[in-house]
Amino acid sequence: MGGAAMSGGTPGIAPAVLRVLERHGELSQMQVTELGAFNASTVRHVLPRLRKKRLVHVVRWEILHKTWAPIYAAGPGENAIKVPLAKSVKNKRYTDKQKHKQPIITSGPWAGLGA
Numbered sequence: 001m002g003g004a005a006m007s008g009g010t011p012g013i014a015p016a017v018l019r020v021l022e023r024h025g026e027l028s029q030m031q032v033t034e035l036g037a038f039n040a041s042t043v044r045h046v047l048p049r050l051r052k053k054r055l056v057h058v059v060r061w062e063i064l065h066k067t068w069a070p071i072y073a074a075g076p077g078e079n080a081i082k083v084p085l086a087k088s089v090k091n092k093r094y095t096d097k098q099k100h101k102q103p104i105i106t107s108g109p110w111a112g113l114g115a
Contacts, residue, residue, distance in 0.1 A: 013038065017046050018055055021074040026059050028069050047072060051079070066093070 020036040021027060027035070033043045047070075050056045057077035058070040068082055 013042055014046050014050060017043060018050060018074055021056055021072055026071050026073045028062070028064060028071055030064070030069075032072070 016036060017032055017038065020032050024031075024035055029043055029047055030040070032038070032047070033040045036043070047056065051058070051072070054076040056072045056074055058079045059073045059077070060071050060080045061068045061082050062071055063069070068085070070080075070082075
C-alpha cells in the first residue's frame with residue numbers, strides 16, 4: 001500500500017496512520033495525531049478515507065471534549081454505531097451557551113448583575 005493507494009492528500013500519510021493504529025491498537029483521532037506526530041487536519045481527512053476502504057473501523061464511540069469521538073482500530077470490521085446524545089445533555093449545552101451570551105450590566109442600580 002504505497003502513496004498511490006490513497007488518492008489526494010499527502011502521499012505516504014495514509015500508510016503511516018495505518019501503521020500507528022496497527023502498533024498501538026484502538027485510538028482516537030487525537031491520539032493518532034499525537035503518536036504519529038501528524039498534522040491534525042491531515043489525520044481528520046485520512047481516517048474517514050481509510051474507513052471507507054475498510055482498512056480501519058470504529059470500535060466504539062467515546063465522549064471526548066464534550067462530544068462523541070470515534071475510536072479507530074486497524075483492519076476491517078463492523079463499525080460501532082454512534083449513540084445520540086441524550087436530550088438532557090443537549091439542553092444543558094444550549095442553556096450553558098445562552099448564559100454566556102447574556103450581557104452583564106455595568107452601570108446603574110443593577111451593575112454587576114447578569115446571568
